[in-house]
């Protein structure tokens with residue numbers, strides 16, 4: 373199985389002003405171990421992340437690489453790795469279909485991994501994650517970390533049902549692995 377994960381608010385703590393450097397990238401407790409459990413079960417894991425901070429000119433691609441080096445190191449300490457990272461740098465005012473809620477990056481991942489959408493869950497914390505997953509035909513899982521609890525309370529999920537809701541990535545992966553066993 374391929375599992376698609378959002379980054380900010382799922383793997384690491386989100387910030388209202390975005391993650392601008394490695395110091396601001398702080399892992400959510402248990403997220404690395406959760407990815408390690410997917411790896412150990414031989415599932416593939418891809419990250420699907422909007423980083424309009426690049427399109428806005430706040431950081432460049434080399435800074436994003438440094439941030440992701442910190443993430444990769446934090447994952448590796450728990451024996452975890454991510455198979456591929458999809459980044460959309462688009463600013464909101466020049467968004468392509470790759471920028472969530474567009475499904476472009478999800479379609480790229482499904483194609484690259486030869487995965488079927490219906491078998492490829494997307495785990496995210498934003499309504500735009502759920503919208504992108506619905507457009508791509510992927511099962512939707514909302515975590516209550518990041519923006520997730522607010523999204524759950526907002527009523528916006530009514531347009532993207534069914535959505536499974538879990539406390540955090542660790543809980544979501546426990547249930548996913550149980551379901552697929």
Ligand SMILES: [Mg+2]
Pocket residue numbers: 378379380381382386496497498518
């Ligand atoms: Mg997020």
